[in-house]
Amino acid sequence: MDLFEYQGKQYFARFGIPTSAGGVADTVDEAVDQAERAGYPVVVKAQVKVGGRGKAGGVKLATDAAEVRTHAGNILGLDIKGHVVKRLWVEHASDIAREYYASFTLDRAAKKHLGMLSAKGGVDIEEVAATDPDAIAMIHIDPTEGLDAAGARRWVDAAGLDEEARDQAAALLVDLYRCYVEGDCDLAEINPLILTTEGRVHALDAKVTLDDNASFRHPEWEEYAATDTEDVREARARERGLNYIGLEGSVGIIANGAGLAMSTLDVVNQVGGSAANFLDIGGGASADVMAAALEVINSDPSVRAIFVNIFGGITRVDEVAKGVVEALGRVDIASPIVLRLDGTNAEAGREILAPHLSDRLVAEPTMVAAARRAVELAGGPR
Ligand code: GDP
Ligand code: MN
Numbered sequence: 001m002d003l004f005e006y007q008g009k010q011y012f013a014r015f016g017i018p019t020s021a022g023g024v025a026d027t028v029d030e031a032v033d034q035a036e037r038a039g040y041p042v043v044v045k046a047q048v049k050v051g052g053r054g055k056a057g058g059v060k061l062a063t064d065a066a067e068v069r070t071h072a073g074n075i076l077g078l079d080i081k082g083h084v085v086k087r088l089w090v091e092h093a094s095d096i097a098r099e100y101y102a103s104f105t106l107d108r109a110a111k112k113h114l115g116m117l118s119a120k121g122g123v124d125i126e127e128v129a130a131t132d133p134d135a136i137a138m139i140h141i142d143p144t145e146g147l148d149a150a151g152a153r154r155w156v157d158a159a160g161l162d163e164e165a166r167d168q169a170a171a172l173l174v175d176l177y178r179c180y181v182e183g184d185c186d187l188a189e190i191n192p193l194i195l196t197t198e199g200r201v202h203a204l205d206a207k208v209t210l211d212d213n214a215s216f217r218h219p220e221w222e223e224y225a226a227t228d229t230e231d232v233r234e235a236r237a238r239e240r241g242l243n244y245i246g247l248e249g250s251v252g253i254i255a256n257g258a259g260l261a262m263s264t265l266d267v268v269n270q271v272g273g274s275a276a277n278f279l280d281i282g283g284g285a286s287a288d289v290m291a292a293a294l295e296v297i298n299s300d301p302s303v304r305a306i307f308v309n310i311f312g313g314i315t316r317v318d319e320v321a322k323g324v325v326e327a328l329g330r331v332d333i334a335s336p337i338v339l340r341l342d343g344t345n346a347e348a349g350r351e352i353l354a355p356h357l358s359d360r361l362v363a364e365p366t367m368v369a370a371a372r373r374a375v376e377l378a379g380g381p382r
Contacts, residue, residue: 001209005206012208021039028069041063101122114139115173139151237296254293279293298332305374310343338374340365
């Protein structure tokens, strides 16, 4: 799971890594409040989980409230590489003397941690890596040995950081390594790591990817999971405990089992349609689960038709049918629904549904027929 910059900085702070004072804002007014608190000048920064925000106009300096208003207004709602900005981080601006780059990640082939450090950090680090790879000092760290102060100092010397930054940088890198290991990160990256004109070294940006396999020992990651998605449909589905992935098409999909859900997407595609989502309601398809699934799909404005594809195994189709009927009584569905119910107790299921069928609730005997019907009801093939 990737963290937003502000979350990454909060994570860094737990390991003593210095950052600038600041706060989050979801509106222009909140941005001004945060700026007053941090003290001018400030930087207004788009919070999206994608790099290159600076070059995309998502990072702006402001010297007073009026400038904060202008920049916050422009950045909120900005589309950065397909990520729409909904939240800002406003922090006290730093006077930058030098921009460095530092990161830790795992080198799977070497079975070691890989540290990368460069005196040429900043927004053009990719170009540095491509054209001047020697400007990046790499070290492999044996996980059983770790990184100590002396090792960090040798690394900083090798990278050629400015003399006055070296002690602070070495100490910071030891903390960053601890954050990466004890904090169970797949990636901990600071770009730029800066030396200020007052001679202070601190993190101006934070890119942290948490290792999801370690979430069992980090109950505190819950709060990050809650903000993990920028897709409101996915957030709604997560609240309801559903296994949902938002897509771009117009046919809403509900299926039981991940394999069947994927096949359903394929079949919808094959007959010329496009799925609005992946949604696996799992083994038990109770009325509660079905209602929750229909609610989430119903809230997606691009859905024109809903395809419910259930193959009864342990899940009995008559139970699913009851669930569908009950859910329809609870949720007011905007789009027509096409049902394909097969497998255990399919006949009993169809009998339950029969009195409820209409031009808004259609049953089809096969997956392909149901997919065709759903695509037709969604406005026809592409
Ligand atoms: P990114 O473009 O998404 O990596 O966003 P960053 O947080 O790294 O910011 C991009 C660039 O904006 C940095 O490399 C800095 O040059 C500049 N910047 C960010 N914060 C400050 C600040 O506090 N003061 C100054 N002078 N420049 C800043
Ligand atoms: Mn950056």
